[in-house]
Amino acid sequence: MMIDERDGADVTPATDWLLGPVSREEFLRDHRGRRHLLLRRRSPGHYRELFSLARFDELLSGSGLHAGAVRVVRDGRADGGAAGLEDLYARYRDGSTLIMPSVHDRWPPLRELCRRLAGEFSAECRVNAYLTPPRARGFDVHRDSHDVFVLQVAGSKRWRIHQDARQEFDLCEGDLLYLPRGLPHEAASAHGTSLHLSVGVHPLTWADVLLAGCEAAVADDPAFQEPLPFGFARTTGGRAATRERVRELTARLGAVLTPDRLADDAVDMALLAEGDRLGGHLLDLAGLAGLDAGTAVRRRPGLRWETRRDAGTLVLPFHGKRLSLPARHEAAFLRMADGEPFTAAGLPGEDGLALVRRLVEEGFLTLAASG
Incomplete structure (x- = not known):
């Protein structure tokens, strides 16, 4: 018996809010893992309740610069660690992009968005914030190993993607861009400041599930901790004994790693990706x-x-x-x-x-x- 409880709350799916007016069915059929999607909303305040330039400024100036709190890049190169807040502002004024990784850990509305998207995708979701000064570029052309939703929060940015032929367009405040994993892309700001959120969807893979299952199975069974025979690599008999023992152990592993067990493991991993609910x-x-x-x-x-x-x-x-x-x-x-x-x-x-x-x-x- 499986029970999946949400307190009976009538909550609009996060994908409906994120992708509207494109339906989730259309996105899954025509775009996910296949082609980019550009949504021009012509609604500058669309993400106002989710994040803003003022919120980035508040998090930057009020939370201190502990290790990893902010990354700095310029023209495709990491710009080193900042000596302090004023040094960070100086680099920004000089053309560097400021990246706030895992900003969802620091701002509750983004954390809740990640939880809801994780539940719908059955995948871990993370958000980075990118603040780029006028006429500047952060990364060179690159590919991401996961799907990305780009939410343009403030200003605009010129994007170049390389799918079939190179395409170039401006992403304006309130717009959304979906990039399937592996799609080459780059972006640069124009005449004003640009702030966008990068919502990364990190799915479970079959390899993740199988490797986790194997690791758990061998950790629970002392037979897998036995050493191989002394000198097995130097004698014909040692190699033959090794092959036989490998057959026995792989059969033993196959008996443990049943489809039901691995499917349950996959569900548990997906539930974990949604994060905990341990307030209080x-x-x-x-x-x-x-x-x-x-x-x-x-x-x-x-x-x-x-x-x-x-x-x-x-x-x-x-x-x-x-x-x-x-x-x-x-x-x-x-x-x-x-x-x-x-x-x-x-x-x-x-x-x-x-x-x-x-x-x-x-x-x-x-x-x-x-x-």
Whole structure:
């Protein structure tokens, strides 16, 4: 049984907002992984609530310059580390592009956009912000190893892409450009400042799933940690024994890496890409000492999770981990999972308080008062 809960919220899919007026079906059919997409919206304020030049300035001037906070590039070359904020501004005035990597980690609306896109694409999403002064260029022609959505937040930029034949166009404030992975491109500002967001979609690959499955399987089985025979590379018999043992171990691996297991692993990896929902968890942990059978708790809002049955056990994957619960708790768990506040005293079955305490501690439940 699989349960995928979103609290019943009526939320417009992020791809509908991102791609409109192009439908998601049209994008998937005609563009994703195939051809670029240019949306001219003629709506300068389209991204105002998401990000702005003022927000970039606030993050830059107010958060300090810790390692990796800002990258500097100019004419295709990295411009080294800045000695301080004034040095950073000086380089910008002199023609360097300022890049704020993973800006979604520093600004909640972008973090929420990444979470929603990750849920729809089943892929990790990251956002970088690029601020380019007038008449300047950051990178040379290059290819990205993942799909990119370019959101022009302020000003404009001249883009050149090389698909079939070279195409050149201006991306203006409010416009969007989709670039499939591997498409060569470059961009430069014109007569004004340009600020754009680069939303990168980093999908899972079959190699990711298979490699992760193999690594987990060999780590769990001591047979794979055995050394190869002494001197096996120098004798015919040693090589023959090695081939035979490899056959045995690959058969052993194949028995473990079933399609069901690998598919479950892929789902868990996709859920993890959406990020965690652990706001207030420290308050919950502090409140555990006073939690009793009458304390109101609820499932953590916005949490992505599943349930699976495995040999009489209820398996609960969320936040990149898997909890195993005795099958006798299934009725109580389904009551917990509906999203409404409840108390341990109101759960069916036995050991309700112990179950509630464990799930609060793990972050699946939260105290209703703090949620």
